[in-house]
Amino acid sequence: MSNDNLTAVLYGIEDLRLEQRPVPEIADDEVLLKMDSVGICGSDVHYLVHGRIGDFVLTKPMIIGHEASGIVAKVGKKVKNLVVGDRVACEPGVPCRYCEHCKSGQYNLCPDMIFCATPPYDGNLTRYYKHAADFCYKLPDHVTMEEGALLEPLSVGVHACRRAGVGLGSKVLVLGAGPIGLVTLLAAQAMGAEQVMITDLVQDRLDVAKELGATHTLLMNKNDSAE
Ligand SMILES: [Zn+2]
Ligand SMILES: [Zn+2]
The missing domain is CATH 3.90.180.10 (Medium-chain alcohol dehydrogenases, catalytic domain)
Incomplete structure (x- = not known):
């Protein structure tokens, strides 16, 4: 050694x-x-x-x-x-x-x-x-x-989906398409979610989410109001 x-x-x-x-x-x-x-x-x-x-x-x-x-x-x-x-x-x-x-x-x-x-x-x-x-x-x-x-970050997504009770046919909203958002997307799909919408401020990240199977993506704007 x-x-x-x-x-x-x-x-x-x-x-x-x-x-x-x-x-x-x-x-x-x-x-x-x-x-x-x-x-x-x-x-x-x-x-x-x-x-x-x-x-x-x-x-x-x-x-x-x-x-x-x-x-x-x-x-x-x-x-x-x-x-x-x-x-x-x-x-x-x-x-x-x-x-x-x-x-x-x-x-x-x-x-x-x-x-x-x-x-x-x-x-x-x-x-x-x-x-x-x-x-x-x-x-x-x-x-x-x-x-x-990457199992440690993946476990964050698994934990989030378990807490949210994601299962067959679930409709899921993931806020943010950074690495943790993406592993949450993957975990939701693996647990049987039917639709996963994911949001982000950066279009490139949403493109990756789309490639990974997000059914809907939503580009947010920093100036969007709380409503
Ligand atoms: Zn970490
Ligand atoms: Zn202890």
């Missing part, structure tokens, strides 16, 4: 640096991943441009990136679900596992969540990254590493 661990570290607004970081040491229940593909999320861009998202403020250098896939390079002593060489997608938020939300299965609401690239926690736009083994999912052979990295 090489010691090259070139890493994208955000120091402040418009101050992103590439630097070498030590290869992380893993705990018994963790794996070391050789990262393959990492998406640049809107949140990464937000931290780069504004240095914060609401209450999450960048106060010290942070590694960006959380939409990721990699190959298992090392496994901790207690890891049973993965072996070296497995191709995996990362679920970027690791919860405490002990609070009421975690115990009731709604671990996404855990107040003590450690979420990649959300201050103060580092992300995974790096060569070597360690992660909880049970938050790494082995990819089937027909799923590419790039697709693996």
Whole structure:
């Protein structure tokens, strides 16, 4: 294994640096991943441009990136679900596992969540990254590493459609045709939606949505009134 661990570290607004970081040491229940593909999320861009998202403020250098896939390079002593060489997608938020939300299965609401690239926690736009083994999912052979990295944003669309109760014959409105809007469109179609209308301020994005199967597109204007 090489010691090259070139890493994208955000120091402040418009101050992103590439630097070498030590290869992380893993705990018994963790794996070391050789990262393959990492998406640049809107949140990464937000931290780069504004240095914060609401209450999450960048106060010290942070590694960006959380939409990721990699190959298992090392496994901790207690890891049973993965072996070296497995191709995996990362679920970027690791919860405490002990609070009421975690115990009731709604671990996404855990107040003590450690979420990649959300201050103060580092992300995974790096060569070597360690992660909880049970938050790494082995990819089937027909799923590419790039697709693996996109599972996290895709899950946002799946969650939105589940919450909205999308099913066979549903008519769905998706507001915004950025990446999250598009994965929501795809999820709605896969869940059986009959019609999906999608809106955006940019025609090019609507063209992509149309290619992906949106039945209706609507170009909005920033000056459109609330009515
Ligand atoms: Zn994201
Ligand atoms: Zn918890």
